[in-house]
Amino acid sequence: MNRTLTSYIYPAVEAASVAAECTAWEAPGEPVSFATALRNRFTPRSPGDAWGAPWGTTWLSIRADVPVEWRGRRTELIVELGFNDEMEGFQVEGIAYAESGEAVKALNPQSRWLPVEVGALDVAYIVEAASNPVLLPKVQDELVFAPTPLGDPATAGLRPQYVLGNSRLALVDEGARALIHDLEVLSELARSLPAESARRWEILVALEASLNVLDVHDVGATSRAARQALVAVLDQPAVGSAHILNAIGHAHIDSAWLWPLRETRRKVARTVANVLQLMDEDPDLLYAMSSAQQFAWLEEDHPDLFRRLSARFAEGRFLPVGGMWVESDVNMPSGESLVRQLVTGTRYFEEKFGDVAKVGWLPDSFGYSAALPQILKLAGYHRFITQKISWNTTNKFPHHTFWWEGIDGSRVLTHFPSADMYNSNVTVADVAHAASNFADKGWVNRSVLPFGFGDGGGGPTREMMERAARMRDLEGSARVEVSSPVKFFDQVEQEFADPQVWLGEMYLEFHRGIYTSQARTKCGNRRVEQLFREAELWATQARVRADQDYPFHALERLWQEVLVLQFHDVLPGTSIAWVHNEAEQTYARVESELVSIVESSLVALSGPGPGASIANASPFARSGVSGHSISTPVVRDGAVSAHSSDGLVILDNGVVRVAIAEDGTVVELTDLQRSRRVISNGDRGNLLRIYRDVPTKWDAWDIDAGYRATGLDVDSVVSARIEERGSRCAFVVDRAFGSSTASQEIVVTAGSAQVDFTTRVDWHERDRLLKVEFPLALSTERWAAETQFGHTYRTTHTNTSWDTAKFEACAHRWVHVGEPGYGVAVINDRTYGHSVRRVGSRDSGGIRTSVELSLVRGPRYPDPKADQGAHTFRYAVHVGADIEDAVRAGYEFTDSAREVSGGTPVPALAEFRGRGVVIDTVKMADDRSGDFIVRAYESLGARQEVQFSVSVDADAVYDVDLLENRICADLDLTQSLTFSPFQIRTFRVELSDAERNFEGG
């Protein structure tokens, strides 16, 4: 069968062909517009010509005359750019324009044709071809993760990447093409059925009959009869219990990855052009596209395609999904970042399309934080589709359709496509796997099948639609219905009364390096998240109290730039050098713009004149300055001493005592107030350890479990000294290891229960992981890690395979470990990767809990220079801390307290009295009404009664959703408010007319 297809029937589709003429112009450097390209001189090109520097763009003019005898028959222009058959996407691509400049269709390895109007005398297209280099080659079906200079334009060189093939005008035999789909579907179906199945034999007999009437030397004349022989088996309807696949056209286009952001803009345009072309031909096609940013790029770059897309939206065929600005990572972004992902994306969809059905859509992000269900729901997303957890290497997730419940008890109806993929080709094998793999059989019998080539592969194809049509109602196969995700969920809600519940995070048992790779990108993210909080806080204060314009436009633009960089291959550190270099530049620019918003707001607020006030951007009081307010600080009492004793350096402030050994590690940390040793018994804290870190695949993504066996202490000392700095005492030790150096600083501050550490590393290691560890004298089965608007627990032991698999996990600003009545928090300013383990035993030095922060790696793929150079990591150990202390210390460690010159005190705009409720965000309302917004959350995981107050004259205060729409009646602030555990509440404060004097800018 395969031989007959390959040798005779596939070639018969092109009944005849004539060569096309090709001329070209190679654009120097970055892409140019259609109009610019056409102003240049195109020169002749021939098959066999090498073309295309890495990341270059070549404009081709391709034309052919239609032979007289073909007029009135179907022809296609086949353009051979030099495609690699092995991969869809990840290589050369093109988009074809009519001579008028209108984008018509893309050229992709699996879709190399351009339409020719029946009856035309000739055909001509202008093709914008992108010679994107192959960075992830496939050899014998295996991906090859080899370091390559091609990911950075500075090192990519100029060597042509592709060779032009024989572009031609082809006369198409549609009968042969249809026969191929019949034969492929039936032969694959027969293969998928058990040998004893009668249906299998029925199909095999029909296939034999079909091939018997087909003359392989004259497919054109005999294909009709060959198809006729298959009609009966193709018409045999599916059995009543057949699984139903709600298939939806899709293309997973990574917003940046093995290509820069600018190329994604073009990938989106090419894919959408294909989709619209296919929609014109096939009325059954529905297409789901995520990422508002990708729509916005298209709107800007190709208004013609965007108009056509909007018309298809109006017909219910082109479906925006997801509602996020990009398909973000959802482990590392802050709570407010995830809010803005959803709000910014959803507002865009509402503005451009009106009423868009809300379905959460994150098929490819690397694990899903337990805070996400609540955030999704508060933005109006009650339904969620993902898939990535099928990549787990240890445990198989038990459900495909289930309630996913977050830390606060919010549930979203969640579905994993049981095909274990988001880019099916709608092969019989994919369909059969989706049906057999489905975990919730008996309760419900349908799943979603997203199909289409992603990442520049071109999206759904006519071949996929043909196969889907044949499997719509076919005995032996699941039923394939092209339909929308919304229809899928509507049906599931009717059919599945009581889905099982999965509580907490959906941890991806894979890709554990993503919390650490490209440390500078992560640092940029954490830093700007903190600055957004600060800039919006002070700009709101300045608007409300000093009538200063609120920088709506600037903040919106800056948020959009940062939201893009939270994409699930950028913030995780898994993109090429080009992407990360750009990200670092963007963060630096955003940071300086945010700082100037902060500074101008503070000048407006605190007024001129002398004074040494502090603007405290943390929601918690510090140095006597209340949270979110400006006033004069109270100088902290107490002193710190540093002295040497028995070969140890002792730093002591009466609250904590730190003993530092000659090797510069902390051999004793004592909480003097509670007379408790936190590090002792021969353990060493602040110990740097370096590990071999050579994952078998997916370098930047993975830390393989075996790394643990390869650790070496970094404890040799180059020099060491004590530095006394007013109310602080520091011990500084300089180290050298491998090709790198490190300087570690241990600081004790007067009156503080927190020991601060700064580790500066000049990192020149590859395939190495640097961690810092604190073996804490605490026995606990679990540890808490800060996540968005709350925290989540993981175990310190390895009882089950699920526990064992979480050997590296994400935390935001802090982790907390404790015994009843006593705990310790470890705080950080930019680190996400942590491992927390139970070590030792009662019989050998006692049980300890080792808290380890992963500081830096040096993966070589896809960026061979990842992480090289200087990094500064700050972290701290806070003794005698409960969760409340950890939350406060996390804000204090990262949020600025700025000195301001003016002397005018400024109270917080809003505050809660009582325990546990934290105001995370204060901002002006997006609708520019002059109202301001306060977003708060319960931070301890407990039910709280609190008193809410605002310090300005307000007409009304009420709850809103994340889109800032009212969801309750006016609140009576003389009454206390209730927060449930980890509840997020957003309040809108309407100012009285007296307060609302000016319109914002």
Ligand SMILES: [Zn+2]
């Ligand atoms: Zn992806």
